[in-house]
Amino acid sequence: MTAPNVSTKVMARKRLRVLTILLTSGLAFLAPSAIAPGLPALQADYAHVDHAAFLSPLVFTMPMLFIALAGPFVGYAVDRFGRRNVLITSTVLYGLAGVSGLVIDSIVLLLVSRALLGIFLAGIMTSVTALVGDYFEGPERNRVAGLQGAFMSLGTLTFVVIAGLLAEIHWRVGFALFATAFALLPLMFLSLYEPGRAQGVDASAPEPPPTGRQWTAIGLFCGLAFISMVILFLIPSQTAFFLAEIGVEDPTRAGLAIGLFNLSAGLASLSYSRVRKHLSSEAIFAVLFAIGGVGFVMIGFANSFTATMIAMGVGGFSVGAFLPNINLAIISRTSMSIRGRALGALTTMFFLGQFFSPVYAVPIAGVSSVGNVFVVSGVVLFALSVGFMVLSADQRLRTRTR
DSSP, rough: OOOOOHHHHHHHHHHHHHHHHHHHHTTTHHHHHHGGHHHHHHHHHTSTTHHHHHHHHHHHHHHHHHHHHHHHHHHHHHHHHHHHHHHHHHHHHHHHHHHHHTTOHHHHHHHHHHHHHHHHHHHHHHHHHHHHHHHHHHHHHHHHHHHHHHHHHHHHHHHHHHHHHHHTGGGGGGGGGGGHHHHHHHHHHHHOOOOTEEEETOTOOOOOOOHHHHHHHHHHHHHHHHHHHHHHHHHHOOOOOOOHTOOOHHHHHHHHHHHHHHHHHHHHTEEEEEEETOHHHHHHHHHHHHHHHHHHHHHHHHHHHHHHHHHHHHHHHHHHHHHHHHHHHHHTTHHHHHHHHHHHHHHHHHHHHHHHHHHHHHHHHHOOOOOHHHHHHHHHHHHHHHHHHHHHHHHHHHHHHO
């Protein structure tokens, strides 16, 4: 076989590997997106069940709680048993747990299936993000991380729109979307390999032990992930309530608003690698939190559907840069031996933030309005932006004085 033919085959397999990672990343936010449009109908169907008003919303939030609980254990499994093994196993079980919602009648069993779904989704997210860190380096890693963020956002957009259409048939039909996980399995078997093993690298070779500074950085970024997701998850969880508050009670319009936010996020993710060439991760955080602050305050003061859509378009840019930036901040500060655990902890805080987002929003909305929830959140984002501006300026000053 000639060298050009070998090179062509290697490049084709590499492209397939990237495509597999990106498509798998698109599953990240399917868990809430697939059923969100049908939640009112679900609650109506189970209205006769004791404590239905409490149990029905848990169908939406249960995966987030169990992703958070499973994150540290999944991270250990990813480091101990291998990224590829955990990813493939989790994908199979994720698909089974997801489609079970088509046939389960009991709301208690439905909650159990959603809890299992969360555990397996933690396995998917942690292992696939670890593979991005293991397979790629430098500018290529930035590019793939940006594309990964785009596929997460655009996947959410696609699933929300389709789920909205399926909810018109019946709220259960949205669970069929989880079957998309099975379609990815052939790609995983064909293109993915366990890092270090397929290229003749001694995966058992000892690495320098993690330092206290590494763990401190991981802890700080995990805290940032929690605060950020408490706020950013207001978009899927509170948009419909906000629109109803200003007189727009159309679920389709709520879906469009959330979809535009995710479209904006996806477009921002596509430009991440170019931005990263010129700005540090701290500077990017400063910019994206400032943009997010503007967008959320605009949402809070919007008094029409058109104004809300404009604000969603602005705010979405913050999420688009946030996901790849914080993932790479963790990846760049960890060795392969602890990367799974670090990303597992990050996954935990992502979804713990999502789970507690309504806990944060409901009391504020109760004493004022949903609009004010967005305004207060915008102010918090501005504060984070100022903090990272100071950190970025200090970093530049230290670099110049060396």
